[in-house]
Amino acid sequence: MSQQGRWKHLYKVMSKPGPYCDDDWVPGSDTIDTLESSKILVIGAGGLGCEILKNLALSGFKDIHVIDMDTIDISNLNRQFLFRQADIGKPKAEVAAAFVEKRVKGVKITPFVGKIQDKDEDYYMQFKIIICGLDSIEARRWINATLIGMVDPENPESLKPLIDGGTEGFKGQARVILPTLSSCIECQLDMHAPRPAVPLCTIATIPRQPQHCIEWAHQIAWQDKRKDDTFDSDDMEHISWVYHAALERAQQFHIHGVTFQMTQGVVKNIIPAIASTNAVIAASTTSEVLKIATGCNPYLENYMMYAGEEGVYTYTFEAEKKPDCPVCGNLARKMDVDPDMTLGDFIESLGERAEAQLKKPSMRTEEKTLYQRFPPQLEEHTRPNLRLKLRELVENGEEIAVSDPAYTIDFRYRLVFK
Amino acid sequence: MTESFPAALTGPTSKERKYDRQLRLWAATGQQALEDSRVLLVNSDGPLGANSTGVSGVVGVEALKNLVLPGIGGFTIVDPATVTESDLGVNFFLEEESLGKSRAEETCRLLRELNPDVQGYYYSKHITELLHDPDFLPRHKLVIITGPTNRSSLGSLTQQAQRLGIPVLYVHSVGFYSTFSLQLDAEFPIVETHPDPETTQDLRLLNPWPELADAATAFGDLTAMDDHKHGHVPYILLLLHFLEQWKQSHGGNPPSSYKEKTEFREFVRSNARTDNPEGGEENFDEAVAAVLKTISPFSLRSSTREIFEMEQCKQLTPQSADFWVIASAINTFYNTHGVLPLPGSLPDMKAQSADYVALQNIYKSKARRDVEEVTSTIRQLESQLGQATPQILEREIEVFCKNAAHIKVIHGRAVPQISSDSDLTTLKAIRNQLNMEDSLISVFIATQVLDAVVDEIQSSGQQEAQLSVDDEALWTSHTERILALLSRDQPVPLDVDVRGAIANAIMELRRAEGGELHNISSLTGGLVAQEALKVLTRQYVPLDNTCVFDGARSRSEMYRL
Numbered sequence: 004m005s006q007q008g009r010w011k012h013l014y015k016v017m018s019k020p021g022p023y024c025d026d027d028w029v030p031g032s033d034t035i036d037t038l039e040s041s042k043i044l045v046i047g048a049g050g051l052g053c054e055i056l057k058n059l060a061l062s063g064f065k066d067i068h069v070i071d072m073d074t075i076d077i078s079n080l081n082r083q084f085l086f087r088q089a090d091i092g093k094p095k096a097e098v099a100a101a102f103v104e105k106r107v108k109g110v111k112i113t114p115f116v117g118k119i120q121d122k123d124e125d126y127y128m129q130f131k132i133i134i135c136g137l138d139s140i141e142a143r144r145w146i147n148a149t150l151i152g153m154v155d156p157e158n159p160e161s162l163k164p165l166i167d168g169g170t171e172g173f174k175g176q177a178r179v180i181l182p183t184l185s186s187c188i189e190c191q192l193d194m195h196a197p198r199p200a201v202p203l204c205t206i207a208t209i210p211r212q213p214q215h216c217i218e219w220a221h222q223i224a225w226q227d228k229r230k231d232d233t234f235d236s237d238d239m240e241h242i243s244w245v246y247h248a249a250l251e252r253a254q255q256f257h258i259h260g261v262t263f264q265m266t267q268g269v270v271k272n273i274i275p276a277i278a279s280t281n282a283v284i285a286a287s288t289t290s291e292v293l294k295i296a297t298g299c300n301p302y303l304e305n306y307m308m309y310a311g312e313e314g315v316y317t318y319t320f321e322a323e324k325k326p327d328c329p330v331c332g333n334l335a336r337k338m339d340v341d342p343d344m345t346l347g348d349f350i351e352s353l354g355e356r357a358e359a360q361l362k363k364p365s366m367r368t369e370e371k372t373l374y375q376r377f378p379p380q381l382e383e384h385t386r387p388n389l390r391l392k393l394r395e396l397v398e399n400g401e402e403i404a405v406s407d408p409a410y411t412i413d414f415r416y417r418l419v420f421k
Numbered sequence: 422m423t424e425s426f427p428a429a430l431t432g433p434t435s436k437e438r439k440y441d442r443q444l445r446l447w448a449a450t451g452q453q454a455l456e457d458s459r460v461l462l463v464n465s466d467g468p469l470g471a472n473s474t475g476v477s478g479v480v481g482v483e484a485l486k487n488l489v490l491p492g493i494g495g496f497t498i499v500d501p502a503t504v505t506e507s508d509l510g511v512n513f514f515l516e517e518e519s520l521g522k523s524r525a526e527e528t529c530r531l532l533r534e535l536n537p538d539v540q541g542y543y544y545s546k547h548i549t550e551l552l553h554d555p556d557f558l559p560r561h562k563l564v565i566i567t568g569p570t571n572r573s574s575l576g577s578l579t580q581q582a583q584r585l586g587i588p589v590l591y592v593h594s595v596g597f598y599s600t601f602s603l604q605l606d607a608e609f610p611i612v613e614t615h616p617d618p619e620t621t622q623d624l625r626l627l628n629p630w631p632e633l634a635d636a637a638t639a640f641g642d643l644t645a646m647d648d649h650k651h652g653h654v655p656y657i658l659l660l661l662h663f664l665e666q667w668k669q670s671h672g673g674n675p676p677s678s679y680k681e682k683t684e685f686r687e688f689v690r691s692n693a694r695t696d697n698p699e700g701g702e703e704n705f706d707e708a709v710a711a712v713l714k715t716i717s718p719f720s721l722r723s724s725t726r727e728i729f730e731m732e733q734c735k736q737l738t739p740q741s742a743d744f745w746v747i748a749s750a751i752n753t754f755y756n757t758h759g760v761l762p763l764p765g766s767l768p769d770m771k772a773q774s775a776d777y778v779a780l781q782n783i784y785k786s787k788a789r790r791d792v793e794e795v796t797s798t799i800r801q802l803e804s805q806l807g808q809a810t811p812q813i814l815e816r817e818i819e820v821f822c823k824n825a826a827h828i829k830v831i832h833g834r835a836v837p838q839i840s841s842d843s844d845l846t847t848l849k850a851i852r853n854q855l856n857m858e859d860s861l862i863s864v865f866i867a868t869q870v871l872d873a874v875v876d877e878i879q880s881s882g883q884q885e886a887q888l889s890v891d892d893e894a895l896w897t898s899h900t901e902r903i904l905a906l907l908s909r910d911q912p913v914p915l916d917v918d919v920r921g922a923i924a925n926a927i928m929e930l931r932r933a934e935g936g937e938l939h940n941i942s943s944l945t946g947g948l949v950a951q952e953a954l955k956v957l958t959r960q961y962v963p964l965d966n967t968c969v970f971d972g973a974r975s976r977s978e979m980y981r982l
Contacts, residue, residue, distance in 0.1 A: 008506035012936030022925035061939035211777040278490040282947030290940035303975040313962040
């Protein structure tokens with residue numbers, strides 16, 4: 004097999020300067036050697052991950068690792084093209100790695116079936132670039148904070164570029180993050196606000212939409228009637244039960260429109276996904292990886308959003324690095340609060356506030372612990388604070404440190420009274 | 422009771438499960454349209470020059486991948502090339518064993534593996550041979566052509582497709598650049614454009630029909646209500662109520678200017694109760710937030726007005742497509758009532774269940790009556806047009822009425838080219854773009870030069886087989902020729918910066934010597950498939966008509982050329 008023949012097109016581009024390359028870029032075999040020896044980590048082997056693995060292998064990378072904890076489901080087959088009907092139930096990372104290795108000769112793909120949190124800094128330190136195709140904000144925030152924590156100013160090798168892609172229906176985005184140097188996932192958190200949750204009192208007492216009836220069946224009726232079974236959104240019998248409970252409640256309130264499909268969508272928080280959008284976003288991220296690894300063209304600085312509902316629309320811009328970013332900045336982030344809100348309500352609201360999105364926060368000021376979930380004695384000791392108003396616990400403008408079991412770092416906020 | 426729910430699985434079919442994530446975007450009707458479609462990919466048409474077997478065609482195969490996965494009915498690959506070593510470094514749908522075999526056959530085989538529901542066909546021939554069979558092209562609902570391809574094949578293919586009303590996508594992916602153009606019918610109507618739900622609310626607060634107006638007065642005296650009731654009046658009824666009060670003190674006129682609307686907003690806000698335990702009322706907060714968005718008289722969007730004024734809408738014939746018959750009936754409705762049929766959907770809002778459902782029913786039944794009125798106009802039109810039995814399905818009329826405010830007609834254009842017989846509109850649009858700073862139109866021009874270079878190589882025949890796609894003289898002469906075409910009849914020659922931008926685009930393009938980079942082809946295959954899906958499902962809004970992606974600078978632009 005002739006490398007020159009096989010990689011003809013790629014090598015040509017790597018062997019000639021272009022008008023947008025840096026003046027000191029050296030085309031030719033050194034660049035090609037750098038490309039082929041760069042070790043890349045892919046996080047996620049789903050809709051984006053399958054595409055990313057294919058793209059990296061056909062961009063000349065030879066040493067690729069992939070992490071994914073999931074197994075293959077039938078609903079993946081409309082886009083995750085490395086999987087077949089017979090693969091349902093097998094781990095995504097292993098099947099994807101084996102497929103691409105078999106198809107593209109000379110590439111080594113090492114799968115890891117598990118969580119990114121199972122791996123430590125030593126593991127992440129071995130890679131040159133990390134590329135994410137995830138559907139979870141939480142996992143993105145974790146890897147972002149980890150990579151930022153790893154940066155040692157004395158050691159340029161400790162700075163691992165993070166390329167992140169995400170899609171929803173016909174929309175998506177690709178972004179390049181240079182930990183500590185450019186805007187990070189956490190700086191941009193409020194650009195990806197969670198959908199507001201329906202208030203519990205609506206679900207419990209005044210449903211108006213079919214979704215409210217489904218939430219009731221899922222959150223309240225299940226707890227009431229089947230609390231000994233752990234609800235599993237992949238168990239068709241469980242979904243079916245919730246569907247029928249929701250349907251009955253909807254009839255009682257004369258609400259139309261509860262369907263099985265909607266029930267699944269609500270309880271699993273399903274995001275529509277298609278092959279074409281994944282292809283666009285995955286290839287956009289891998290194109291940036293190729294440019295960063297070789298210097299053959301300038302890389303994205305630092306965000307490209309894409310929307311395909313009406314023609315082909317992209318918007319490329321530089322998201323700002325925030326000095327008060329809780330992860331890469333050194334100032335506490337300002338948060339406007341109502342001083343008459345209780346600590347309990349405040350804690351509850353952090354799950355939904357776009358700039359926080361913390362589901363199980365504990366918090367303290369410099370002097371005292373406001374609320375601590377663990378250990379149980381401390382929880383019991385701080386629980387009475389939940390009923391107190393914020394103005395009784397903190398000064399206007401005081402800084403608090405918030406921790407959450409999903410993250411290894413503390414988030415600092417400065418509470419400013421409205 | 423809930424315990425007695427049947428444990429039996431009444432879930433979706435395995436097909437619905439497989440396609441679940443896309444059915445949430447285009448529903449069963451869109452899926453059916455895809456399954457009824459066969460797509461033709463013309464993936465190469467002869468060598469690009471010395472030592473070349475032709476376009477590697479990765480972008481075309483990647484586009485098909487994204488159509489096979491969601492389950493189009495079938496595809497046909499036309500590609501006379503045989504698989505070479507360099508194909509294996511860039512095309513994922515070929516394997517070691519494919520070397521030396523027909524590329525059409527091998528890519529077809531490996532694409533079919535992706536979805537057993539999809540039929541795949543292949544021809545290891547030139548497209549011109551196949552076009553001799555008049556039945557060949559009509560089997561397809563869409564054609565994707567991978568460029569560069571020579572002028573004569575491209576011309577006969579796009580013209581035949583245009584006569585048959587088959588949309589065409591002409592695609593280039595070269596190095597870090599890609600461009601593609603979509604050729605559609607002269608009128609390509611879309612009903613289900615899927616606008617942002619935020620923009621589609623039509624609540625008719627300034628011109629409520631009697632049942633809605635009655636609902637607002639039926640609530641009675643707000644001030645006499647207890648806190649619970651007061652805090653659960655749906656905001657739509659609050660706004661209607663306060664609008665009446667406002668009108669009484671403003672000579673019968675609703676707030677119209679921005680200043681008046683903000684005054685009205687404060688007036689609504691001032692009526693909220695703050696002495697309750699919550700210190701405010703959610704329904705009033707919703708009402709306040711909705712003032713600027715919803716207190717506006719109905720106005721017809723200009724795109725809809727244009728459709729009503731089109732000849733096809735005004736002059737129906739027995740051959741008129743359903744779209745025009747329904748559009749004409751809706752135009753009659755608009756002329757009678759000054760509004761479009763009510764879409765009938767109601768946003769969620771703070772309210773008691775029964776009050777919300779009652780209000781929702783007022784909107785729904787008005788929408789139903791509007792559909793009935795439009796339907797009866799359509800039945801009259803059908804009989805005037807000589808149709809004995811109703812032709813247009815009620816479901817189709819309903820969907821149209823619901824989307825009436827956002828229907829769209831794209832005026833399709835031929836695949837744009839820069840040549841001596843170019844359309845003047847195309848040349849003008851390109852010249853306008855050249856004046857924009859950082860425009861990517863220079864990339865489109867560079868691919869046009871590539872097309873011309875390849876056309877010369879291919880039409881020069883065997884004796885010139887030594888010519889290379891990287892031949893300096895060919896590039897220089899065609900660049901100058903195309904620049905001359907662009908500045909023809911212009912008072913001033915092309916500006917130095919413009920020439921510089923074009924020279925840069927050509928330099929970047931030539932790095933690849935006509936070859937593809939997998940990433941750029943995969944990305945472009947995604948964009949092209951996206952357009953194909955929109956055209957085939959007739960949902961969402963397709964490209965009109967040319968897109969350029971610049972992978973060197975990670976951005977794209979759209980032009981109507």
